[in-house]
Amino acid sequence: MPSPRIARRRARRAALAVLAPVLLLACLAGPARADAAWPEPVPVVSHVDTADPVVFLTIDDGWNHDPAARQLLLDRQVPASLFLLPGAYSYDAEYFRTLLDHGPAAVENHTVNHPDLTTLPEAGQKSELCGAREQALAQFGLEPRLARPPYGAYDATTRRVARECGAKALVTWTYDFTTWSGVTPPTPSLRAGDIVLLHFNDTVSADLARALAAADAAGLRVAPLRSYVPE
DSSP: OOOHHHHHHHHHHHHHHHHHHHHHHHHHHOOSSOGGGOSOOOOEESBOOOOSSEEEEEEEEOOOOOHHHHHHHHHTTOOOEEEEOHHHHHTOHHHHHHHHHHSOOEEEEOOSSOOOGGGSOHHHHHHHHHHHHHHHHHHHSOOOOEEOOGGGOOOHHHHHHHHHTTOSEEEOOSEEOOOBTTBOOOOOOOOTTBEEEEESSTTHHHHHHHHHHHHHHTTOEEOOGGGGSOO
16 A cells, blocks of 8 residues: 555646646636737727816827917917827927927827728728837837827727827817818817817917917816826
8 A cells, every 4th residue: 555645646646637638728718808809999088077177288280380389389388289290290390399398298199191090901000000109209209198090080990009009098089179271160168178179280370379268268277188098
């Protein structure tokens, strides 16, 4: 008869022999979370739910480098979120670097070429969003943390890819204050948490002044959007 110690060893080996196939299947199955959902889609933000008396000012593209608009942003120390295209800042990066160095503005992601992302496959969307992030890092040494899909168009793929490309949210807007083709939109009464959209076009100074006046009239201050979007 084997000793008690040997008997115990044999019992443990027998138990492991039974458990091994089960453990192998568990490893192959992977963790309990659904890997198909990884990476987790980012939220889409068009308005921030906050009781703080704040509004958020965002300016897109960057083609028109109006010195008056830049000076107004600096004079008022506006923490604007700048959703810039690499081609728009590549020929005069100093315009935006001045805003970053002397004011509270932040550079965010607006893709490389401004496509409707919903018309692109996953690889194309990733090229647009990750490519813009990498170019902003190279140009300004700063990482975009928010992404704005051109035309406000996105799908489930966009939300996943945005996470892969370093964004914590897709940002659309509550109101567009941009003057398009000479037509200035009606000025709404702003509420706490609204996101205002502007563009660096030939009316940016007037549109910016109108947006700031609307915020003042509503008793709201412009706040940095990044600070109000959770990780």
